Amino acid sequence: MSATEAGHRYRxxxxPVAGGMLHAAVWEPSDADADAATAxxxxxxxxxxxxxPFVVERLPGVRVVAPDLRGRGRSNGIVGPAGMAAHADDLAALLDALGIERxxxxxxxxxxxxxxxxxxxxxxxxxxxxLVDGGLPxxxxxxxSTDELVAGILGPTATRLSMRFANAGEYLDFWRRHPAFDGAWTPELERYLAYDLVGDGAGAFRPATSYATTADDTLDMNAGTALPEALAGLQHPARLLTVPRGLQNEPPGLYAPAHLDRxxxxxPRVAHERVDGFNHYTIVMSPAGADVVAAAAREELAAATTPIRP
Incomplete structure (x- = not known):
């Protein structure tokens, strides 16, 4: 079932952002009005x-806006540095363009x-x-070094960025062997993966995300100042969902229990929930994982619209 069939119109x-054009998608509810909730x-x-798309399908009546972050997807032509602050400013520009205040x-x-x-x-x-399996250090x-940091966190996910593929079928076969998607292969996943491919200029295909962009962002996430400053000044209600398995379907996942406790x-402003039964990918890119994320999103949307009593 596509998001359109589930009651959204996709466009x-x-x-325009600094350095180029940010590509994004909007899933508009078929019966939306000007006051439709937005995520x-x-x-x-x-x-x-x-x-x-799995999450979108489970948010009827909600307008969902999703960018290709700079350096990814169809935003991979943006010139200039990445990093958390640059991405954040791009998102503000996207909200401006769509007239979304909050x-x-x-x-x-x-x-x-x-x-x-x-x-x-x-x-x-x-x-x-x-926050879904991310957002805290x-x-x-x-x-x-930057390369060691990328390899240690992303492993084969980073390695594939330098690989070349003859066609989409070869790329899908590469991913079919990935342990994270064992038993979780879907048409939606195939569409997501095929979208990732771009021509390499020599007759083959490569992932749209460049290694250099990934390295810059990984370094900034883990050694930059934007994240610690943002966490130190956190004022918004924040809810974190973590899962017990990582990018290779391995335990303990991105946040080992002792580290997470620290x-x-x-x-203390971050409210945490552990969600068993998923890995870093399937918490979003599987029907069951999307059930969890969408339910949490609906609760957060409801909380955002609940008047605060004196």
């Missing part, structure tokens, strides 16, 4: 807006880090934050 837009959903480090922001993986920084740099644009050793003690 794509391009918005801005922000994808992970090597993903695109097509990571979100919205729930849902971020997955790196998108959760971007969401936290967006709330800090443009606090009036964000009502609440829903990762447990990485100090002193690593983070939650350091950032």
């Amino acid at each position: 794509e837009i391009d918005v 801005l959903v922000v994808h992970g480090v090597t993903a695109s807006h097509l990571a979100w 919205t729930l922001v849902v971020g997955h993986s790196m998108g959760a880090f971007v969401s936290v920084v967006l709330a800090h740099r443009h606090p009036e644009r964000v009502s609440r934050l829903l 990762l447990d990485v050793p100090a002193g690593l 983070l939650l003690a350091a950032y």
Whole structure:
């Protein structure tokens, strides 16, 4: 079932940002009016807006806006540095272009880090934050080079960025062997993966995300100043969902229990829920995972519209 069949009209837009054009999608409810609730959903480090259709299907009546972050998808022609602040400013420009004053922001993986920084740099644009397996500092050793940091966090996810593929079928076969999607392969996943491919100029295909952009963002997430400053000044209600398995379907996932306990003690404004049964990908890109994320998003949307009593 596509998001359109589930009651949304899908359209794509391009918005001017520093260095080029930001590509984005809008899923508009078929029966929407001017007061329809809105969610801005922000994808992970090597993903695109097509990571979100399962969640969109489960948000009837909600306008969902999803960018291809700069350097990814059809936003991979933007010139200039990336980093959390640049992404956050791009999202503010996207909201401006759509006339959206304030919205729930849902971020997955790196998108959760971007969401936290967006709330800090443009606090009036964000009502609440829903962070999905990301947004709080990762447990990485100090002193690593950029390449070591990328390899340690992303592993084969980063390696594939330098690979070349003869066609979409070969790329899909590469992903079919990925342990994260064992038993979770769907047509929506195939569409998401095929969208990721672009021509390499020599007759083959490569992932749209460049390694250089991924490296810049990974370094900024883990060693930059934007995230710690945003977390230190966090004022918005923030809800974090974590899962027990990581990018390779391995335990303990991005947030080992002891590390997570330290983070939650350091950032008491973040409300945490552990969601068992999923890995870093399937919490968003599977029907069952999307059930969880969409239900949390609906709760956050309801909380955002509930009047505060004196």
